[in-house]
Ligand SMILES: Nc1ncnc2c1ncn2[C@@H]1O[C@H](COP(=O)(O)OP(=O)(O)O)[C@@H](O)[C@H]1O
């Protein structure tokens with residue numbers, strides 16, 4: 065059977081899906097994830113009927129850590145005898161100013177994407193290593209890059225601008241925004257289930273290990289919490305989010321070098337840094353420790369403030385949508401964030417929220433609050449099929 069492979073290498077997981085070439089079958093024949101990366105890799109793979117093929121802790125191949133999840137995936141694929149890959153689609157986190165739409169990867173594209181590694185040091189190396197590993201194993205196999213940044217290219221000029229000298233802006237130092245494939249999916253789903261709402265003023269909160277929010281109107285990105293890099297905005301699993309740049313100057317003056325600062329801001333801050341316990345929301349919710357509670361409270365407080373900022377960019381708010389691992393599954397976190405947005409007219413029905421209902425606000429809530437499962441792989445597969 066001829067198949068399409070979609071690879072979504074995130075900061076704490078490698079998600080993937082295999083589709084048949086038959087365009088009438090839009091669901092993947094297999095989908096899976098290696099999550100708990102890098103320390104506690106756990107694999108789960110299901111087939112199109114929901115049967116579990118694998119659900120267990122795994123040990124990853126030795127060697128380059130950023131490459132190990134992809135090598136594990138390729139070894140699993142090799143064990144599936146009845147599939148021949150026709151093309152591959154990748155989530156690539158940063159497309160910079162060059163790539164506003166998906167692009168087939170060749171040597172020149174790969175070189176330009178390597179140039180963006182400093183703008184996404186937690187993601188881009190793993191994304192590109194996956195492309196290279198697949199190219200090595202299947203020479204000549206077409207590979208499509210789909211970017212987290214593309215969805216945000218429609219933002220008004222002011223939303224993309226930093227208050228820096230024009231010469232620095234001209235180098236591409238501007239706000240890009242990320243998680244665009246997830247936002248694209250959410251908008252297309254909403255257009256299917258509630259077309260009249262999809263055109264309104266929306267804030268989508270993609271709360272996973274990486275977390276961002278996007279203000280959307282008329283189906284287009286108006287503003288986002290993330291900026292030049294995926295460090296900006298909300299507090300995340302291990303990333304600090306909004307930070308006074310003066311803190312970095314202070315730490316540099318104290319002798320911290322680039323590598324130490326990068327480690328601190330990308331890998332040692334956020335939920336992990338504040339709690340001193342874990343970057344995983346499940347661990348923090350299960351903990352009685354004061355620092356774990358404070359980390360969750362800070363996450364929600366900052367998310368609440370961001371909703372206010374994005375509502376200002378939209379000049380109003382009709383619908384708030386939660387998605388991503390935390391947004392889809394952590395009912396108490398949603399409740400706390402919505403409490404911070406009560407003043408905007410967002411209210412909560414506790415029973416609906418605890419049940420993870422599609423709409424968790426009561427009828428008549430001025431702002432409708434939805435919970436939607438995201439599917440970045442489906443968007444990548446759609447882009448891939450459009451180009452075959
Ligand atoms: N049932 C749950 N309750 C609370 N948090 C959860 C639950 N399931 C997943 N999460 C959180 O979701 C996060 C991962 O989100 P996900 O979107 O899958 O990650 P990634 O950003 O790597 O794509 C983890 O930090 C985990 O804490």
Ligand SMILES: CC(=O)OP(=O)(O)O
Nearest residue numbers: 074075242272274294
């Ligand atoms: C851009 C980003 O933060 O992605 P992830 O959520 O996969 O870490």
Ligand SMILES: [Mg+2]
Nearest residue numbers: 074272273274
């Ligand atoms: Mg993700």
